[in-house]
Amino acid sequence: MLLVYTHKITPRLKYVFKHICTRVLGIEVDFTTQIENFIAHDSLKMSYTKQQLGNEFFIKNHEILFEQGLNDIEVNVMPWDETRCFFHNGDKSAIPFDIFAASFYLLSRYEEYLPHVKDEFGRFLATESLAFKEGFLHQPVVDIWAFKFKEALQQQFTDFNFPTRKFSIKPIIDVPTVYHFKLKGVLRGIGGTLKELFNLKFKTLYNRFMVVFGLQHDPYDTFKYIINKQKQSNYKFLFFFLLGDFSTYDKGTNPNSKHFISLIKHIADYCDVGLKASYFALENTEVLKKEKIRIEDILNRPLKASRQSFSKLNLPESYRNLIEHEILEDYTMGYVNYMGFRSGTCTPFLFYDLDYEIQTPLKINAYHVLDYALLKKQSLLDKKKALNEIIAQVKQVNGEFVPIFHNYTFSDINRWQGFKELFNIILDAPND
Template structure:
């Protein structure tokens, strides 16, 4: 166990040390404010305070780790070997930056509480982030700092054996609607028919009726393909089905349709299944509660995971609503059109409520790539290149890669042509040594 001496065992200190040491590096961590206990500890140890005690492993602490609430903090980003860092503490410490304070700033999403410009859907955008402005969004900097910390500790404690962590993948399949033409109801089918006619989309019109009449396979019905890929993967895929009511933003299938319920149950036999909440559920806890109960009635087990429609998050209210309903995991944190690490980490982390200064039980699984972000690369070769770059970033720190695809992505037609091959690269990356 790593023992940390600090003058104040604040909630922020406990939170970030447990993420870096335990979640990223696999090492248990304890804390003390007593010098006698620190001296008596016969394994790896360090001090995290304002002044070094002696010649021990020392990191000078930043004030942010002992504050409450938000303050106007100046963040100056510096180069550090092949990465970036901030909260420079000088050369007196064993490492030149307070990586714990910097990690806390990113993991707590401190910057998302500060004034910023939102997009048309009310989302925090990549361009508003520190990572984008200072060109480190493409790196899991928190995990990189953790391994730099490990390397420095290893030099001082060469006999200590660190656990061996391994690269993992967690593919997310988002299902806003399971089918393109099936189960849409009479009025939506008529509306779609007129839209095809007036838009001179005769091929779409032909496909619509051949699918409805059962002569052709619905192009968005890719569930058999994904389940077959799941059978050959040691990592569980996670499906998110939209089962909320129809609205301007959410145009799914009626959750009362037996064939749709059967589909969800069938997928749940092979993959994990979570709830894709509707657009308005983020602002209305009663809607969220209704959708949660509806999914639990289908699955016959407590709901474990959710993902917000349009990747919308309003901090801290969105996550508080999930916690109140005892939803344990969320997969909304990420950027739709930009590849990168929104929270700076490729290791799942617990949500820290800055208003209440408490670590919550909600596990945040930040996604690092959505299929839409790859559409900015025109050629399949460019898509593969960008994908391999982000995978390699995660592999270098033995993290967990979380990509988000949609069921229609695997139709492999139009702009989604070649995405099956892209998906296979991700699955194969987990088998490479």
């Protein structure tokens, strides 16, 4: 166990030390404000305060972990070997940056509470983030810093055996609409037909009639392929189904459709299943409650995980709503158009509510690549290169890689050509 001496034990301090020490490095951590207890401890120990006590392992603290609420914090990002960091703390520290303060800034999404420009859906933009502006979005810096901290500890405590963790993957399958043409209902079917006629999309119109009359496979119906992939993989896939009512933003399948319900039950026999909360469930807790009940009735078990429609988050309200409805995990933290690490980590972490200054029970599983971000790469070769680079970053710290693909990503539609191959690269990554 690592014992940390500090002048004041705060919720922020406990939160971030437990993420870095326990979740990333696998070592238990405890805290003391008593010098006598610190001296008596005969294993890993360090001081985290303003002044070093003697010649112990010491990291000079930044004030952020001892503050409350939001403050105007000066952040100067500087190079640190192969990465970058901030909150430089001088020469006396065992490491040159207060990685705990810097990690808290990223994990708590401190910057998302500050004034910023949003996109047309009200989302926090990657380009607004410190990580993007300072060129470290492509790295899981919190985990990299944790391993640097571990190296420094190992030099001082040579007899201590640190545990190791294994690289893993958590493939996410997002299902905003189950079929392209099927189960749309009469009115939507007529509307789609008229739209295709008006836009002279005769090939799409032909495909629509072939599917509706059972002469052709629906292009979005890739579930048999995905289940076969699940059977070959050691890692459990996690599906998110949209069960919201039809709206301007969400155009999913009728949640009362027997065929749809049967499909969800079938997939739940092989994979984990969560709720893709609709656009309006994001801010309306009654809508969220209704959708949660719908999926629990289908699965016959409590809902464990959710993901917000359009990857939209309003902090802290979105996460408070999930906690209120006892949803334990969320998979919305990430950027739609950019690959990388929005929260700076590839280790699941708990949501810290900055307004209430408490660690909550909600586990955040940030995703690192969405299939739409890969579409921005011109050639399949460029897509493979970008994907392999981000996987390598996660492997370097033995983290958990979380990619999100949609059911239609595996279709034969032109824009998604080669994505089955990209998915195979991900599934084969642990064996490389």
